[in-house]
Amino acid sequence: MSSGRLTVLAGPTAVGKGSVAAYIREHVPTVWLSVSVTTRAPRPDEVNGVHYHFVDDGAFESMRAAGELLEWAVVHGAAKYGTPKGPVLEALARGRSPLLEIDLDGARQVRASMPEALFVFLEPPNWEELVRRLVGRGTETAAERERRLETARVELAAAQEFDVRIVNDDVERAARELVSLMDSPEPDVRR
Incomplete structure (x- = not known):
């Protein structure tokens, strides 16, 4: 791996960001994956400290007020998510x-504070596949799915803000493409 470059992976709900990150966690130990904090409840297969740090609203607000988060947001109008700043800066320093x-x-938010990072947008092969993935998860109520799909429409429209776009038509292929970009001293951006 080229050393000390931050990569940001974003994309719409249910596009498979977690699946791509899990593949990288399992198969590419040289990549250091940040573990976000969230106020949402864990899904049945999620492990605290591995997938997320699950915290209550008070703990999250304490971290935010102390400047301990690199970025944070209220996602889908419901739960708060954030990236602890200290571990990211420590990883870069190492x-x-x-x-x-x-x-x-x-x-x-990360682009505003760390514009030198590589920003990668993960997109679905098409809208129908994104809807199929979200419904297939079976982890959200009908109202939550609709809220997430509305958010996904907005997120898909922002793809051009990113340096690189990767289509997640296959988790392993998408993960390997992402790692290849991270390995490149000067990735071919804006493609």
């Missing part, structure tokens, strides 16, 4: 290549 899996608002 020459690691951190990967942040975050939402659009978070990516914009």
